[in-house]
Amino acid sequence: MKKLWRIVYSRTFLVVLSILVAVGVIIAAVSFTANAIPAVWLALELFSIVVAVSIVNRPMNAAFKLTWIVFVLAIPVFGALFYYILQSNLEVILYRRRFEYQAKALHDYICEHDVYGHKAQDVLAQKDKEQLKLAHYMEDYVGYPLHVNTDGQYFPSGEAMFKTLVEELKKAQRYIFMEYFIVDFGYMWDTILEILKEKAAQGVEVRFMYDGMNSLTLLPYSYYKTLRQYGIQAKVFSQIIPALSTVQNNRDHRKITVIDGQVAFTGGVNLADEYINQIKRFGYWKDAAIMIKGEAVANFTLMFLQMWNFDTKEENDDFLYLQEHMANQKDTIQTDSVFLAYGENPFDGEEVARRVYLDMIQSARESIDIMTPYLVLDDETIDNLTYAAKRGVQVRLLLPGIYDKQSAYLASRTDFDLYLKAGIAIYEYTPGFVHAKVMLVDGKRATVGSVNMDFRSLYLNFECGLYIYGHKQILADIAEDFEECLAQSKQVTLEEFQTTYPLYKRIIGCCMKILSPLM
Template sequence: MEKIWHLIYSRTFIILLLLAVTVLAIFFGVTYAALLMPAVLLALQIFSIIVAISIVNRPMNASFKLTWIIFIIGVPIFGALFYFILQSNIETRRYRKNFQKQAEKLRQYGHTSSKLLSVLEKEDKDQLKLAHYMSQHVGYALHGNSDATYFPSGEAKFEALVEELRKAEKYIFMEYYIVDFGYMWDSILEILKEKAGQGVEVRFMYDGSNSLMLLPYNYYKSLREFGIKAKVFSQIIPALSTVQNNRDHRKIAVIDGRVAFTGGVNLADEYINQKERFGHWKDAAIMVKGEAVANFTLMFLQMWNFNEKTENDDLKYLKEHLESEKEIVDKDSFFLAYGENPFDKDEVAKRVYLDMIQSATDYIYIMTPYLVLDDEMIDNLTYAAKRGVQVKLLLPHIYDKQSAYLAARVDFETYLESGIEIYEYTPGFVHSKVVLVDDKKATVGTVNMDFRSFYLNFECGLYVYNHKQVLWDILVDFETSFAVSEQITLEDFRNNYPWHKRLAGSLIAMFAPLF
């Protein structure tokens, strides 16, 4: 009973209640007006047809179109009105405008040097395509003269992050999706407070969804009292707006412009197995040093300044990166740190994944906690398997969300029939977001294999080409994980997966593009 009362008086319950009241008020208001005035009903029906036609003709992923059309048909009149309210939201337009402004401002720092491109052309002409796209159309430069270390667990990443934070002399930039009280965050916070006291510039940014259940609503003000410059991205408020569905899912730490971290590891105890939630928590991260750090600095500043109303001198950090770049020394390894921005209408993370899948000749290994894909991604993965590429997927055995478990299995037969191998990590939950292809290239970051990461969230990752040690370490991690996992066969899945779970998964997957 105490838990029930705690839930009722929580911020999450209040916000959801107010949103529900708003939706119901619109629904009953529209219904009442339509019943009393036939002309209003006719106008709304015509309006619904116009909205449906506009959705069909919008430059939007087919899965999103289908979901919205089903919603409009399933909830006549109200569905179209709901879509219109969300899409015409002033806040959405403001976010898009601000991020476009930031992108243009920072674009000059995202061009790959001609010398590096010429080195890459001699190494592998096919890699020029991705580098060209990122540099010319998105604004993320390819870099050499860098080194990286792969961490196959949250514990390993945490240890290295603490060590590097203690070395900070000029600045620390951190941007994380989840922050929760406990050993991990307490340990990091103590270092941040200490460094801020020493005169190191410390900036910390976290996603507003933390304020629902994990952190106090104004926790960023508490951090400021320690001398830490703190911000929260997009606080959750009881209002209908699509921007509340666009979360900052990135995990970035940049220290003195010399080292950066990314990967799946958030700042909470389950990520380092100090607290058990879903069996053993399998995560991964990567640390990069050298010129490739520049893109992570750029990504952080883009998020930090997207709603700043006054000019500042933050470009100095990017200028420092440019000034420190030197003639190409390391001609073998290349790094490309990239970000996903849901407001730029360009699915950057998805294109990175597709580029890797389409170029594979030997194998494709994928670790992901969630597997809910659109037709294009499914077609590319299954075609890779059908043309003889070994495709292996590593998924959780213990899921954090039942809905994710059910939705992932909707397309299992399609994958298995094409020859894709599916493994479930028996010890617990896989939260790693890693793709490895042909002993040549890999990406490690925050991007899940689902609609939310490809279309709705702010994400980031590090694309690694031809760094032998990192690629070997990732391969060892995959092989070690496969060895303790259970392989799902087509026969077992057909015979043992119950029909009611298939039905539930199909319904969940139908609306997955929206949530």
Template sequence: MKKIWRLIYSRVFIVLLLLLVTILTILWVVTSVATYFPAFLAFLQFFSIVIAISIVNRPMNASFKLTWILFVMGIPIFGALFYFILQSNIETRRYRKNFQKQAKLLKEYGHTSYKVMSGLGKKDKEQLKLANYMSEHVGYALHANSDAKYYSSGEAWFEDLLTDLRQAKNHIFMEYYIVDFGYMWDTILEVLKEKAAQGVEVRFMYDGMNSLNTLPYSYYKRLREMGIKAKVFSQIIPALSTIHNNRDHRKITVIDGQIAYTGGANLADEYINRIERFGYWKDANIKVTGEAVANFTLMFLQMWNFDEKTENRDMAYMEEHYERESDVVESDSYFLAYGESPFDNDAVAKRVYLDMFQSAQDSIDIMTPYLVLDDEMQESLIYAAKRGVKVRILLPHIYDKQMPYLVARTDFELYLKAGIEIYEFLPGFVHSKVVLVDGQMASVGTVNLDFRSFYLNFECGLYIYNHKQVMADITRDFEESLAQSERITLLGFRKHYPWYKRAAGAVMAMVSPLL
């Protein structure tokens, strides 16, 4: 009984209740008007056709088009009405306008220097394709004169993160999707308070989804009282808007413009296995130092300023990066930190992965918690396997959510028939987002292989080329993880995967692009 009352008085229940009231009110108004004015009903039917035609002609992924058309035509009249309300929402338009403004800064500071492009061209001309696309069309510069360290577990990453935070002299920028009370966050918060008291500029930003179940709604005000500059991205409110489906899924720490961290781990105890939720929580993170840190600084400042109404001097941090850059390429390793935005009309993270898959000659190794791909991504992986590339995918054995588990398995037979090897990590949950190709290029970051990461969320990652130590560490991590995993065979999958799960997955797959 206590659990029921706790649910009723929870923020999640209140928000959902208010949303339901809003939807029911719209339905009541439309039904009432149609009852007294039959012509209005005919107009709405015509309106549904117009909406369906507009969806077909919109520049969006085909999977999204199909899902929206099913929604609009499957719920006569009301489907089109809700689509129109969601897409024309003022808040969504404001966010899009603000981020398009911020995107101009990316292109201003995101051009790769001639010395770096020239050095890469001498090393491997094939790599110039991705570097040119990012530099000239998106705004993320390729960098050299940098170093990186790979972490195969959240525990090892957390230890180094604390050490570097304690040594900060000038500024600390942190941006995370999930923050939850416990040992991890309490320890970090003590360091941030101490640094703020010492005069270090500390900025902390977290996603508004936390306000539903982990943090108090106005927790950012408490952080400000501690001397920390704090912001929340897109607080959850009971309003019909697609903006609530665009979350800040990035995990970024920048320290003094010299060190940056990214990866799968959020700031909660399960990510360092202080508590157990889904068996052993396996997460990968990476630390980068040197010139490549500049892109992470730029990404953080872009998100930080998404709601700023006045000009500020934040771009002075980017000028400092340029002042520190060397005129000479002193290494043969290259680094490209990149971000994904749902408002730039360009699936950047997806392009990175596609470029890697298409350039693979020998092997593609993937760690991901979710595997829900569109046709283009599927075809790229399947074609790689059919042309002789060894493709291995490591997934969790214990899932955190049923829906991605069921949807992923709707395509297992397709992958297995093509020769793709699928493994499940028996000790628990794989939350790592890692792609390794030919033992020579890799991406580590926050990007899952699903629609949400490629199209709906703000994401980030670090693409690395020709860093021998990082490649060796990632290779070792894969081999050690696969040794603890069970391989899924076509015969075994057909025999042991029940029909009702297949049916549930097939139904969920139809709406998965929007969820």
């Protein structure tokens, strides 16, 4: 009974209840009006047809079109009405305008202050001209330049990353920028918070940003005010409010730390104890992260400042951090390995993270190794992945043996038949949950970041990642991590899957996949 009351009085329950009440009021108001004035119902039916036609002709992924059309047609009149409300409310328009402005400012700044020239492109031109396609796209259309003169370290677990992160935070002298999707009380966050408080007291500028989803279940709603009392500049991205808006479906899923413009971290690791296996959830938590030093840190600084200023209307001098970085970092590290730190913005229409994955898959010649917690892909990505296997590329997928979400498990397995018949090897990590987001291609290039291989990461969330080409140590460490994980995993065979996987799970999984573009 106590558990029930805790649920009833929780913020999550109140938000959901408020939204359901709003939906009920709209349905009741429309039904009453339509019954009183029959012509209104006819007009709404015609409106549904117009909405369905407009969805078909919108420039969006086919999976999203199918899901919305099913939604509109399955709920006559009201489906179209809610689609219109969700897609055209003022909040959506404002967010889109803000991020369009930020994206333009980012691109213009890089074009005007590119002190690095085209060194990275020159390196790629000598080593692998095919990779220049991704370079041109990133620099010309998105605004993220490639860099050389960068070094890094790959971490095969959250524990390894946490140890180094603590060491680097303690070295901070000028500023610390941190942006994370999940923050939860416990050993990990308490340790980091103490360092941030100490650094702020020493005069180091500390900016900390977390996603508003935390306010539902993990943190107090006004926790950012508590952080401000410690001298930390704190912001929350998109607090969850009881309102009908698709904006609340666009979460800041990034994991970024930038220290003095010298060091940057990214990967799958959030700031909560399960990520470092301080507590056990879903068995052993297998994650991955990466640290870089040198020129490529600038892109992470740029990404953080873009998000930090998403709700700022007035001009500021934040880009001075990049000027300083460019002046101080130039040629301090001498390497010809190529690094590309990139961000995914659901409002710019570019689908950057998805294009990075597709470019790597399409250019694969020998092998593709993928770690991901979720595998729910659109038709184009599935076609490219299966075609890679059919043309002789060794494709191996490492998925969780224990899932954190049953819906993700069911949706991920929907296409197992297709993958296995194409010759893709699927492994499920026996010790527990795989949260790492890593792709390694031909042993020559890889990407590590926050991007899952599902609709939410590839289309709906703000994400980040790091593309690495030619860094022998990092690539060798990633390859070793894959082999160690595969040795602890069970391979899924086509015969076993077809004979043992229950029909009811297949049906539920198909339903989950239809809804996945909206979840």
